[in-house]
Amino acid sequence: MSFPASHPLTVAPTSRRELNKAATREAIALAALDFLRSGDLNTFTVDDVAEAAGVSRRTFFNYFSSVEAAVASFTQNYLDQVIVELEARPAGEPLLESAQIALSALGNAHDLGILAETFALTQDPQLSRFQLQAWDECSTKITQFARDRMPAGTDELFLFTLVGAVIGGGRAAFLVWFLEHGTDVTQASLSDLRNKLQAAISLIRQGFPN
Amino acid sequence: MSFPASHPLTVAPTSRRELNKAATREAIALAALDFLRSGDLNTFTVDDVAEAAGVSRRTFFNYFSSVEAAVASFTQNYLDQVIVELEARPAGEPLLESAQIALSALGNAHDLGILAETFALTQDPQLSRFQLQAWDECSTKITQFARDRMPAGTDELFLFTLVGAVIGGGRAAFLVWFLEHGTDVTQASLSDLRNKLQAAISLIRQGFPN
DNA sequence: TGCATCTTTGCACTTAGTGTAGCAATATGA
DNA sequence: TCATATTGCTACACTAAGTGCAAAGATGCA
Structure with a gap:
């Protein structure tokens, strides 16, 4: 930790x-x-x-309240860092750009290796519940953050949907990354993770016009 | 049930x-x-x-494996229905349109009232975990569904991000709806929920250009 | 050093969750 | 309708999770 x-x-x-x-x-x-x-x-x-x-x-x-919670602490730590990074971004910056930077401002390789491992080891539903909760708590915090940075009176549905999409995209990037690289955390796979996180947020920004 | x-x-x-x-x-x-x-x-x-x-x-x-799981069964049922509705959509239809229709093809008012109640009653983290897992399982199913309906060789990151965003948006709609209406499930609030679900998916489709 | 504060520990207790085997209800076929 | 096979329900016993409490140990502070 x-x-x-x-x-x-x-x-x-x-x-x-x-x-x-x-x-x-x-x-x-x-x-x-x-x-x-x-x-x-x-x-x-x-x-x-x-x-x-x-x-x-x-x-x-x-x-910890359980073994599951102990294992989820690694994910929790990463997401806490994301929040810290997010709050360090300048106030004027567009939100999705801040998110892109905060999500991919990853820690050192060792910590990330462990994070990747928890992805592998928490396929068990009993364990995944706690990971999901960590992401969800992160959503709540980011929503609050976004509310503060957007123009006052911004539609709540817009806010929640934006944040929901960002978190959904972030998790998607991690999932795909893990499916491709497993627990192999080299410098190259790390930079691929950054790329995927950025690509996911870009997709969210662009939308999905069919 | x-x-x-x-x-x-x-x-x-x-x-x-x-x-x-x-x-x-x-x-x-x-x-x-x-x-x-x-x-x-x-x-x-x-x-x-x-x-x-x-x-x-x-x-x-x-x-049920626990009280939490029993309570989550209501959400589970709703999401199972969404999957059924989704698979009933014609193959040619754009994915986001299918999702929009499937999510808002809601059951009767009584079942929905209970669904709304579980939103209210599961603010306890211990309980919310199981709700989150239901949404996550739904994600997995929809991802498989999407993979089948999209052109072969569609980028996996695209796929996962799209589905992640849709589920994130869907949950956002429910959350905002619940925050506004509580457990009051009238015909009017129901139609508002449908509107919110459609609006959320529309946002996902359009994207978030700043 | 001595005292206040915080952390760790052992113990006792309630509740969760599961394997097993017998019993009750339903299905099936004549 | 009845006999029998199948499936679900229940009681019982057991391990492990999680928590309150009070004493012992470690750290902070003057």
């Missing part, structure tokens, strides 16, 4: 406690991911994950 | 057993909805729902 460290925007809350908590959180999430790599959900338990992460079962639940 | 009855497309499997099962399923889902109407998820248990539906706890789990 390199998110807090790589984005010291909020006063750098790098106290010992914060560091410890971040490390614990990451350890748990990684342990959960590791179990998923070698089997499906019902081949291991929360106790297993907790033990592997070196914490008690109770502490696991202090950080 | 009027779905099987109202769509006797598949040889009318109306045997006694089928009828009983459909009735039980509906009873369970309605019982779950009823408990949600008067409190949140953790104010009642599966046992409560089973008892209210007049079945054993074990039978509940024979039909």
